[in-house]
Amino acid sequence: SAVYNIVFSILYIVIMFLAIRPFLRMVGQIYHNKEVIDKGIVAFILLLLVISSYFTEILGLHALFGAFIAGVVMPENIKFRKIMTEKVEDVSLALFLPLFFASTGLRTEIGLIDSSEQWILCTIFILVAIVGKFGGAMFSARFVGESWKDSLYIGALMNTRGLMELVVLTIGYEMGILTPSVFVMLVIMTLVTTFMTTPLVSFIKFCYKTHDKIIEQKRKKNEMGLFKVLLSFGRAGNGQIMLDVAYQMFAQGKNKLDLTALHLTVGSDVNPLHTDNFEEVSFGPILYGAKKLGLQIHTRYEISDNAGLDICNIVNNEGFDFLLVGAGISLSNTPDDIAANRYRTSFYNRFLKRFKAPESWFYPGSLLKDKTKLFIEQTQCPVGVFVNRNFVKATNAIIIINSADDLFLIDYAKTLLRTTCGKATFLNLYNGNNEESEQIKTALSEANETTNGLLVSPEKKLTAHLFNDFNFMLISYKSWNTLSEQKVAALQSMPSTLILSNNHRQVKKEAIKG
Template structure:
């Protein structure tokens, strides 16, 4: 105890000595002001954004104008005392708002990264690079010439014209990726080829621009060229991108996997992406690059991982669009004082700077686009998008002002250029892109993406297969293997154990038997699946209070599909399959597929079944979402096996006679059935399957389906159904029950919660 007191003496003495320097909490008035600022900025930004939407303009236009109206240009002109009180010219107060604005920049770029198709960008990489080079070189040359010719009274120090000219050249070269991204999102163009190329070119443009800025800033600080600074900036950017898209991709994916496996949930998925993105932003900032680059790259890497939750991405996008992005865009406009630009000389040269900025960027991006193989209108669209400078140029102007390169007069001009070019971008993009003819390849890609977004089978990325051996789960594993060859999925094979201990006398022997059974069951499933080399397979042996609880606990870790083997030949009363399967189907948080093989099951050992040859797959349909899911599953399996998908709809004759009592005709009902079948068949053909449709008639749909299956020698029946609860047991309906129990071939039933 005495030793502890002696150790604490120096610490306490140091704290006492530093007592006067303790950091005070945020003051009452400062907190009040920032809350009022945020509420006012958000109110005006969202209000004007919705107004712009109503008049068919992107909301970002209104969000940018909000800051201008709340700044000295209007609010400060009408109520100068109130405006100065709410938005005081205090560095400390301004910094509070700047932090939130920077969060808006970073969040917007994370969301943009999540939406970025890296494969498409790589395919268009040459074009993007040419556009970026054109959008850097020509504006840099014209900006340098402009800086060399401007009158001395626009320079903070006329003796440093070279540095001033280089700074103006750099400011003319910058593009505002957050503004471009927001405009593309507002116009629903971010998934278009032109949208992805614009983003790629904009990020390349910005990366080069920020390297140039770091070089020019170093020059402004030291007064001489520093080759070390140039080498450091270039090498840091190349090194970061190289590491990020090689080992960084694997690291991010493994982190997301670990969090998904051991924590799970949308909140965890969203939190880990934000942590990684902010850390990457801090890293690029520490390297002397732009923090936005790190956030954007991490967004891309997270978006490529199968384990990142789509729901988390959607929540992040909603939060950004509704709060952080409007605050960022509105706060950018607060710094603009249009009144200072009304001085004749300032206005004249301000217009000249604006014209040079627009012409240089438009010309450079257009020429780069044409050399890269884009059309005339696509080139103009690229120029329109790349011309937006946004808050990035405001940051450049702020840096220039703090370094003594720009005077207040020139600072106002550059900020005006940033705002005006950002306001020009949306209407120009809308106009030019309306003239762009979409290629057949792009139209097919977008149509396919739209279909995939609504597809049941395309949303399946993680599959859980609980196993204890037997023909049912082995056949189920074969079906999963066919799926894996058509869609990129992850598979987890689980052997569940109950914690109920055997009698003491035979405990050790029983445990050894369990371990052997688990190994055999897991190995059997892995062998039956015959997964592609690039498919991830995990095997687990977990224990809990009951086997069903173990399976359900694992299923809650963001799986998309649970694949189960059905009951043994003898099943307990009041169950559809058995107590275990029924409970899992009933409580599953995701879709389930239960497979009943109708093959003999040996007792006491794993009885390996032969690879089942599938030539005909039958799918009964009534046009529901459940039936569509069954069609998609059957078509995916058929695309791999070459089987024929036979989609049938049964017209129930007694019901038809009752409904059509006046007409006494089946023609209208047959026409409805035909249209329904064609819609379902189109889904199957789109997935690469050979599909035929059949209309059956009879008083018992299940009997007609079973008769048709036997006559046509069907190898597999896939049913889509909803779960109904009848006296505590799982019930799919009498027809599904009848087909499950009386079919001569394997049956799979797919349900969704």
């Protein structure tokens, strides 16, 4: 029986690699895009998977081995593999994988470990597994030239690779190789090494915190004279528009503009095969725009489970001087965003019974509910929230002054005018007659006298028709919070807008003033 199994297993492998693989290579060359891969091809691949698993099962091997060999002989064409992965991955991860874990859990009876000797043996299993996986991966990474920090991270992440362990344990249990008590011990070992990953990574990060601060201080010394801007965008088209905004706002400052474009894909379960394509599509327009402007930018692509928190950490830990983000679709007036916002409002009204007036399609206060509030409150540098309303160029800007706290906008307006060579008009909405009022009037008068193109409007009220002459607006975050509640109707007609916060960390004012 053993000879029979060995001979036919070898024959099976030979057929799969010498007959099936060349055939599949030809299939991959013909069917390499979504237009030509139809349901028949997908059904054929799945049928091949089932047949391969069935043959290994009747040969005395496990069905998993046949499924693995079927995956190995798939066409090497990366496009074919990406498409097939997309078609089967969601079903396998969302349906079959949870069923496998549930099945394993049902077979695991913790009560079988009922003596101190067995618990000691279980502890030994856990220690050996940690030393083998963590230590082996760490020293291997160090051997090939990785730093100690990265080597420790690699060891910690390899230590969590428990899925294949569960698969092997299940096979061993089904074949009678493992006793029920040993099976439970090894399952516990798998769970412990998996759940310890996050605390272990956090501990490594804590240990290197002081070391990283020293490196950060050296890096800051090398970056003196740069005004570092982080531009975080979602949709590819918005990236190019926000690049134009950043260029017009900061390119003519005293310090050289150092711009980093950041795009995050939310969801750590994104297949690594897809990330290159995501990165290429996302950064294409913004790189094209940077080339037209003659501006060198850094691009940064990451996968994240918490985009808002990760953006704040990047800004605070890497010494950025300004964060530029988009406001989302609720404030945009582009056709696609209007349609999406109306659909969302209709959905809420229908299913959540929150009946609102039609103006709820555009509600300025909705910005406060977005993640942009997190950026403004958690970052240690100024933040700009850009509202795209068919932005092209800020040649005629309006700057809203609602209190003396808004006077920091004067420096931004001056830098903007040096780039656009246009006009900027201050709208003073402060109604008091006191020291603060005089401070505002004096500052605006000085700006008007010393800077060409800076004007002061005689208007004292914010109305919809006032925006007809302007294509860009600057407003502070504090004033936005106030006016978005008081002037909803007027703000429906506002142009493209940059909402600026003057956050905690000292701004490089000379970089803005020039």
